[in-house]
Amino acid sequence: DIQMTQSPSTLSASVGDRVTITCRASQSVSSWLAWYQQKPGKAPKLLIYKASSLQSGVPSRFSGSGSGTEFTLTISSLQPDDFASYYCQQYNSYPFTFGPGTKVDIK
Amino acid sequence: QLQLQESGPGLVKPSETLSLTCTVSGGAISSSSSYWGWIRQPPGKGLEWIGHIYYSGSTYYNPSLKSRLIISVDTSKNQFSLNLSSVTAADTAVYFCTMATEYYSDYWGQGNLVTVSS
Numbered sequence: 001d002i003q004m005t006q007s008p009s010t011l012s013a014s015v016g017d018r019v020t021i022t023c024r025a026s027q028s029v030s031s032w033l034a035w036y037q038q039k040p041g042k043a044p045k046l047l048i049y050k051a052s053s054l055q056s057g058v059p060s061r062f063s064g065s066g067s068g069t070e071f072t073l074t075i076s077s078l079q080p081d082d083f084a085s086y087y088c089q090q091y092n093s094y095p096f097t098f099g100p101g102t103k104v105d106i107k
Numbered sequence: 108q109l110q111l112q113e114s115g116p117g118l119v120k121p122s123e124t125l126s127l128t129c130t131v132s133g134g135a136i137s138s139s140s141s142y143w144g145w146i147r148q149p150p151g152k153g154l155e156w157i158g159h160i161y162y163s164g165s166t167y168y169n170p171s172l173k174s175r176l177i178i179s180v181d182t183s184k185n186q187f188s189l190n191l192s193s194v195t196a197a198d199t200a201v202y203f204c205t206m207a208t209e210y211y212s213d214y215w216g217q218g219n220l221v222t223v224s225s
Binding site: 100 | 158168169171210212213218
């Protein structure tokens with residue numbers, strides 16, 4: 001299985017901050033990587049697919065980059081609605097695997 | 108707008124079979140070249156991909172669950188189902204049904220908490 005790691009595990013930030021979350025894969029997943037946002041008690045929401053493609057309806061302050069084994073999710077200006085947990089997922093090979101998550105909380 | 112809704116018992120006894128159904132509305136399972144799948148999340152923990160079924164019936168399972176798992180689709184009811192046998196407390200989780208247009212999950216159900224306990 002491809003192992004996914006994320007850093008940091010928790011991130012404290014303020015509204016307006018630029019936030020970057022890193023996701024690493026144990027082997028190359030090409031660009032087959034997605035990012036999800038999850039709020040407590042809710043289902044995850046797709047933000048980014050194919051490493052850098054913005055899902056329809058997702059604000060443009062979210063962006064993704066990377067390929068191979070290292071990826072980043074960037075929020076250009078953190079908004080109150082963005083305090084949540086974020087997960088990366090590789091879908092290059094079965095079984096699809098998720099990173100352990102990054103919780104973004106209020107500083 | 109496509110919507111998915113899980114249904115099933117919230118409590119299952121150890122060694123029994125966990126059965127969940129996902130009802131799809133706003134679109135037909137058989138008309139979409141998509142993957143219909145399940146993802147779970149133990150309380151307070153991360154996400155685990157369980158498996159999915161292609162609209163044609165082909166299935167792909169997580170090897171860690173494969174020996175206990177069946178995912179099936181009923182196009183007449185516009186539903187797909189999860190059956191996980193011989194459950195233990197480690198199977199306690201919120202189970203989400205999802206639709207994946209191109210392997211990533213772009214539609215999710217709200218989730219169904221299943222607790223395994225006697």
